[in-house]
Amino acid sequence: MTIDFKQDILAPVATEFAAMDKLINEGISSKVALVMAVSKHVVEAGGKRMRPIMCLLAARACGETDLDQAQKLAAIIEMLHTATLVHDDVVDESGLRRGKPTANATWNNQTAVLVGDFLISRAFDLLVDLNNMVLLKDFSTGTCEIAEGEVLQLQAQHQPDTDEATYLSIIHGKTSRLFELATEGAAILAGKEQYREPLRLFAGHFGNAFQIIDDILDYTSDAETLGKNIGDDLMEGKPTLPLISALQNTTGEDHDIIRRSIATGGVSELDRVIQIVQNSGALDYCRQRATEETETALKALFQLPESEYRHALYNLAQMALHRIQ
Template identity: 40%
Template sequence: MALAATKEAKTEGQAFPEVAAELKAALRSELDATNAVILDHLGSRVPLIPEVAKHLIGAGGKRLRPLITLAAAEIAGAGGENARYLAAAVELIHAATLLHDDVVDDSDLRRGFKTANVVFGNKESVLVGDFLFARAFELMVKTGQLPVLDLLSRASCTISEGEVLQLETQGNIDATEEMHLDVIRAKTAMLFEAAARAGAGSLGASPHAEKLGQFAENFGIAYQLVDDALDYGHGAQDLGKTIGDDFRERKMTMPVILAYRAARDDSERAYWRDAFANGSDDFDRAKALIDRDDIGAKALDHARGYAAQSAEALDGLPDHPLKDILRELALASAERPF
């Protein structure tokens, strides 16, 4: 049993960082072992590769995906070495996508630190991302679980499809909510879902994989909807983000879709159309319009719906202290402050 804390989980009313910290504390020994696996698989005879990888991975992060993998394994009674290998693989896949994302988005800040592409260069970041993908697949193979290898392979393909889909919707002010949700499902939710299913199936097929996968998928959607809204609200600096990045990159996210729909006259509609067709530095007006129509609250309503579905998906799973923490994590994901 890997739990470092088996107290009766009573996290109602806690903020998201507190619940995430409780999950991390409960899985501390397993997470430490997973981090050791990750570091062990960053080695290369080319010194620049671990240097770039450690720049990103060493910057921290919540480790939500590997934590969900480990928690799902514990709840399904499948904890152990395979679960740690898969949790490490999931984190390496996530790290690889971040390296690629920052190049595509021309980002210069992540988690409050300069991005790897700024420090080392775009080519280096892309190639090290490829290296991390390869290391992740090495870890999957070590488990000897072909269904899990298939699951995480398909998730990696879907993430790439999500990146391309996001590029296709970039600057398209006529993008719909469903189009944006398709991007979120592919880019974000799919890896969360795969992380949970992989953990549950780390020792073979599990009857609990379906519910844990539903929990993680809906959690991922809620989490990303709030993250998108934070880009137009207060508090993004605390997450290491620069407010307005999505606006400047002309990404179609829920706040913009809702704000364009709420436009009161042709002048406002023309502003949004021009800003996303041609780019704009007038973020202050975008934020003023979003604040005026309380778009942040409306975006949160969308997130709360998915958070509730995430929590409900845990019903019927075996009683376990981690299940209680995951339920609160889901509900708290849609309550992060602006």
């Protein structure tokens, strides 16, 4: 069965999603025209809004009835996500994201850095309005960990000795932590203490799987379907799991080529690296790890009562996994 995003994931919270979208547009309003223009540009260039949808589904799966609060939280999550994307594009010097010009490319680095700062601050401002100290602490600690994960990724760049544990710390910070905030935050707001840990575990392991899958696709996808180019990570000398695993599985010249590619970055040996990654069994290992992470995620999810919302979260995890099958 092919999972359809709109039908099988979004549909149960379509009404809340539309309300959330309006809240984002209100949230980014500013008396400074340039702040508005850039925020609007980056929010509209957004993707499927997977994180706020997870937040809304988690809230509903908890039995949350104060949907107004949950919608605000979902909007905050998307604003935080957008802020990190804006800064990431400055960091990566990206000109395009999902085929559209980035903020730094459309305006400049200066504008992108400062509007990113505005979006972080505005997200916190809206969060304070939710008037929940437990939620605030979760988010303030979480956003520190997200920033630390991003810096850890920078620190690991061009380091062929990066191990799987460090890789997991990186992806937890840069990807999974916001997923955790989206779902655990919904449980906190709903006052459902018993669902906090299951939802955090679901989102954390799903996030790990999602990022591992993304890193696999950097060595297998074709540009057309993804908006991400094959070899992007290699270009930047990022020691992602396919390369870490390939180093484990190889010796001699193959091993040296991978090490050198991480150390120097660039794609002059891309074809050879792809060949080594594929032949070494590294991709099989990555697929296995993504499947394991998904299974752990789903095990945690099943601690919540059955509902169409829980099922939509299940579908989301399955759909992510289908990308590498």
